[in-house]
Amino acid sequence: MRVARPRKVVVLVALVLTLALLCCGGGLTVFVVNGVDDEGQNQLNAALGCGQGGVVDPDSKLPRIRPYGSAQLRNAAIIIDVGSQLQMPPRAWVIAVATSMQESRLNNLGHLGARNDHDSLGLFQQRPSSGWGTPEQIRDPVYASTKFYKKLQTIEGWEAMSLTRAAQAVQISAYPDAYAKHEMLATRIVNSLADGAANAVGSSTSMVCAAAGQVAASGWTIPLRAGVGSGFRTASRPNHQGVDLSIGKYTPIAAVASGVVSLVKCDEDFRNRKSCNVDGYPGKGGCGWMVEILHAGNVMTRYCHLVQRPFVRENQQVAAGDVIGRVGSSGNSSGPHLHFEVHLNNDRSSSGAVDPVVFMREQGASLGSDG
Numbered sequence: 001m002r003v004a005r006p007r008k009v010v011v012l013v014a015l016v017l018t019l020a021l022l023c024c025g026g027g028l029t030v031f032v033v034n035g036v037d038d039e040g041q042n043q044l045n046a047a048l049g050c051g052q053g054g055v056v057d058p059d060s061k062l063p064r065i066r067p068y069g070s071a072q073l074r075n076a077a078i079i080i081d082v083g084s085q086l087q088m089p090p091r092a093w094v095i096a097v098a099t100s101m102q103e104s105r106l107n108n109l110g111h112l113g114a115r116n117d118h119d120s121l122g123l124f125q126q127r128p129s130s131g132w133g134t135p136e137q138i139r140d141p142v143y144a145s146t147k148f149y150k151k152l153q154t155i156e157g158w159e160a161m162s163l164t165r166a167a168q169a170v171q172i173s174a175y176p177d178a179y180a181k182h183e184m185l186a187t188r189i190v191n192s193l194a195d196g197a198a199n200a201v202g203s204s205t206s207m208v209c210a211a212a213g214q215v216a217a218s219g220w221t222i223p224l225r226a227g228v229g230s231g232f233r234t235a236s237r238p239n240h241q242g243v244d245l246s247i248g249k250y251t252p253i254a255a256v257a258s259g260v261v262s263l264v265k266c267d268e269d270f271r272n273r274k275s276c277n278v279d280g281y282p283g284k285g286g287c288g289w290m291v292e293i294l295h296a297g298n299v300m301t302r303y304c305h306l307v308q309r310p311f312v313r314e315n316q317q318v319a320a321g322d323v324i325g326r327v328g329s330s331g332n333s334s335g336p337h338l339h340f341e342v343h344l345n346n347d348r349s350s351s352g353a354v355d356p357v358v359f360m361r362e363q364g365a366s367l368g369s370d371g
Helices: 014-018 038-048 070-085 090-104 141-153 163-171 180-193 356-362
Strands: 243-246 252-254 259-267 288-295 299-306 323-326 337-343
Touching: 070 090, 070 141, 070 180, 090 141, 090 163, 090 180, 141 163, 163 180, 259 299, 288 323, 299 323, 337 356
Parallel strands: none
Antiparallel strands: 243 337, 252 323, 259 288, 288 299, 299 337
């Protein structure tokens, strides 16, 4: 059922292909574009949009986003369209799409008989017996989406919650951690169907690109405001698995997305010495004081050369923007900076590392802003 409001059909540019894709095995594949300068990055962000081009008409020809077909993507477009009409912020659209991906694979399910979870129906597997509505109402995608958003609005502080916590607060699922794995692809779907809205902040009536330090609708933000110095696997440093963000000592470092702290340690130097409470030097070896955080979709981020023991502990849950430590120069370092890495599939080795500049830009949280 089409929401009765005209919509502009968004023409997707080829640059959207740089967005992350979820492969069949559940891992994340990123198309890396190297050699993009600051001006090029700004042009790319502008091309991707920040939702200002509107939401695609659910009844128009929709882009192909594997593994979902046209009927499923039409349902996703309806979910997004309803969120826009309700003036919900784009973060809510990402949460709603990811929730439907988990509950129904974006299918408007009827009663599944013996395979059914009680009397659950529709895009969100809402239950008539739990007060969501009649079976006919719940199988109306517009009605079901509206009910999801209305319940989400009643959850205090949902905007700052991780996607899986916000979704669980609405759904009360027996599998509360299941939603997280859909966040990356849900972000891509929202970007594709709503002109890059997952790169934005604000409501559907006042949507703007996320500024440095803000948490985008994707759930991602930057670790700090600083220019990018040494880049990812450059000709002069082919084994440099991250980027260096140069800034003064003691500058706060933020978690770039919600997740669980998977490692906190003083990384040993080449001589197996744990000397992280002093400035290091080039050739010393080691990351100094470091933190690793595991995010949705098995994405791991690494933060190196902190000035002192980090403020977080292993297995601690953090939200995007939480301060996890302060910039320093411990370990293999020539001066105060944050060495920042992004790894896919929770692969801590160099094989899992991807260019943080490209990856973060795709999340609407571009590195390199010193403003």
